[in-house]
Amino acid sequence: MANQQKIVSTLKEQLGNSSDFKIQDIDSFRKKIILVYIESLIDYKKINKDLIEPLLFCEKEDKYLVHLLSLPPCRQLKTGDNLLSLLIKGNLLIITTDSIFSYNAKKASNNQPGDSSVEMAVLGPQKALSENLSTNINLVRNRYPSENLIMEQQTVGTMSQTSIALMYDKKLVDHDVLRDVKKRLPEIKMDMIQAIGQLENAMTKKKHHLFPIMMITERPDRIALNLSQGKVIILMHGTPFGLIVPAVFFDFMASMDDTSHTFWSSRLMIAIRYIGLLLTLVLPALYIALTSYNPEVLRSQLAATIAGSRAGVPYPSFFEVTFMMLAVEMLVESSMRLPKAIGPTATTVGGLILGQAAQQAQLVSSIMIIITAFVAISNFTIPVNPMSFSIRVARYPLILLASFFGMMGVAAGLILLICYLTDKRSFGTPFLRLYWGSSRRIEKINEKPKGEQG
Template identity: 45%
Template structure:
C-alpha cells in the first residue's frame, strides 16, 4: 500500500477520479497544497481529456512535473507541497504548494536612513526575485540544496559564476553536504552547523535580511545561502571588517562615510577595553591618571565596599539583564521597562554606595558603544569577549589587558571563513 506513513494524517487525501476513458488517483496534503489550483490545473483538465497519454503529456508539461519511481521519494515530494498523480502505472509529481508568508516588509534589524527599506522574505522565490531585480547579470547562478535529515529544509546557493570565490564555493558545498542534524530552521542554526566549533565566538558568516547587502556581497564574489522559511540570508566568506559596514555608508559623501566607519571602530575599542582598563587603572595603576582625576575617582569610591572588578561585573551583568529583558518583553512595554529599570538601578546603586558615580558613566559608555556596531551577531560576540579581558585585568592589571588584547588578535588572525583569513583587509 502506498504512503502508509502519511495515511495516518487527517490532512492527507487520496482522491480517485474517473472519466469515460481512464481514471487517476491524486495524493496530497490539503494543508500544504493550494486546492483551488489542484481543481483548476489537474481535475478540470482531466475531465476534458479523452486519452490517458494526452493527460500524461499534459502533466509532464508542468515546469516541475516529473516521474517518481520510489515511494520514499514520492513521500518527500508530497511533504514538499507536491501532488502525486497515479496514472497508467506511473507516479507523476506536480508542484501545487501553497506557501504562506508575510508580504515584503521593511527590514527591522538593520535600519538605514537612506536607501531601500524592503527586507528578504521567508519565501525563497520572493527573496530571489528581490535579488535578481537588483543584480541583473547572466552570470548569477542559483543552486538548490537541502539540509536536515528530518526537516529536509530547502537551501538556495546564489553566486556570480564569473567572480565567485571557487575554492570557497567548493568548501561550502562540501560542508552543506556533511551536515548531520535533524532540524534546521534559521540562518544562525545553519552557520553553527557549518562551522561546527564549540569554542568559536565570532561569526564567520554575515547574516542579513537586506537584499541590497546581499547584492553588494554578490558583486564582491561572495556566496549567499537562502533558507526556506527564514528571512535571513547567510553570506560567506566574511571578514571581521565586514561587520562594521552599514548600508548607509555608500550613500554618504566619501569623507562622511569614512568618518562613520572610524566612529564604529572607536566604539568597538570603548565597549571592549574600557571596563578592563577601568579595573586595571583603579586597582593597579592609579598613577597613570592625572592627580586631580585620580583624587576625584578615589573620592567617589570611598563608600564602595567592593573592589573594582566586583563593582564593574555587577553593573555589566545588570546591563545584560536589561538588554535581554528589552528583547523578551512585549514591544509595548519593553522600552519603558528597561529605560525606567536602568535609571532606577543606576540611581539606587550610587545612592546606596554600592557603585561609584564614575562607574555609571563607564557602564553607560560601554552599553551605548556596543550598539553602534551595525551587525547584531558581531556586537553579541563583543558582549561576551570583554569578560575574559575583565578577568585578565583583575588578575594582572594593565599587563593583563595587553596580554588579553594580543591573545584576541592572535585568535582572530587564526580564524578562517570558508578558507579565507578572517582579518583580511581587502
C-alpha cells in the same frame, strides 16, 4: 488498473490515518485518474486552474497528457522515484493507468517580505527577506540580474529536510570557498535545522569559537552586494535570513548605509563605529587598571575626582565593575525578548532607577555609572548583531586580566585578542583581511591551502 489501485493502497498504508491525506478519483476518457495529495500542503486554486479545468475541456487523453507535461512544475515519474517524499514536499500525484505524474502545487506560506527589523538602514532599501525560499530567490535574482548567478538547491537536516539554496556568481566566486561549502553541507548531521544560525554553527568546525565566521543578514541588498564581491550565499526556507560565506571582521563593521552617505559623513560614521568598538571592549578593564594599579596615568584632577567618588564604595573596583556589567547585561538581555509594550518600563526601571540608586547608596561610584552607560551605548554602534554579542563576551577576559595585572594586563589582553583574530580563518579567508572590491582584485593568500579551516 490493478497497478493503479496497488500504488494508492500502498500510499494509504504508509501515510495511515492522516486526515489531510486525500485521494480523489476522477472518471474521464472512460478511464480512471486518481489524484493523491496532502491537503494542507496544496494550493487548491492552482490545481483547479491547471489540472481540473483542462480535464473538462480536453476531448482525448493524449491531449490531456500533453497538456500535463507542458506545465512547468509537472513531470512524469520513473519507477525509482520515492512517491512518499514527493507527497510530503507538497506534490500532487496524478496516477493514470499507465503512468504517474507529479505536480508541484505547494501552497506558498509567509512569502511577503517584511520590513527589515534587525539590520535597519535609514536611507537604504527597507524590505527584508521573507520566510519563503522561492520568494527570497526571486528577490535576490531581481537585485542581481546576472547570467552568472547560479542557484543550487539542497536540503539539510535528516528530519526537517529544510530546503536551502546556494547562490553564487560563477565568474566572481572564490572556488576554494565554494568547494569547501559544498563539502561541508552534506557533512551536517542534525535532525532539525530550522534557523540559519543553527546551520552556521553546524558548518563551523570549531566547537568553542567566539567570533562568527559567517554573516547572517536579512537584507537582500547586502546579499546582492556580497554576491558581487564573490561570496557564497546560503538561503534557507522558513527563515528571513541568509548566510554569507566567507565573512571577515571588517564586513561586520560595515553598514549598508555606508554606501548611501556622502564620503565624509560615512567616514565619520565608520570612525565612530571603530571608536565605539574599542571603548566597549576596553573601558571597564581600563577603569580597573587605572583606579587600582596605575592612577598616575590619569590627570591629577580626574584622579582626585575618581578617588573622591570611590571613597564611600566598600568593595574593590573589580567588584564594582562586575556588578554594573552584570546589571547592564541583564538589562540588554531582558529588553531584547520583552514584548514591545513592556520594553520601555524595563529599561527605565533598570537603567535609570537602578543606576541612580546604586550610586546614591554608594555601592558604585558615579564615574562607574558613566562608564557603564558608555559601554552599553557604544556596544550598539556595531552594526551587525552577532559581532556585537561577541564583543560583549570578549571584554570579560580583559576585565579579568586588568584586575590581576593592571594596565599591563589590558595591553597583553588586547595583543592576545589580535593574535586570536589573526589566526582565525573564515573558510580559508584570513579573518582580519582588509576587504574591498570584488574578490577578483584581491590577491590570494596561498600560504595555507583553503578549506579544512575555520
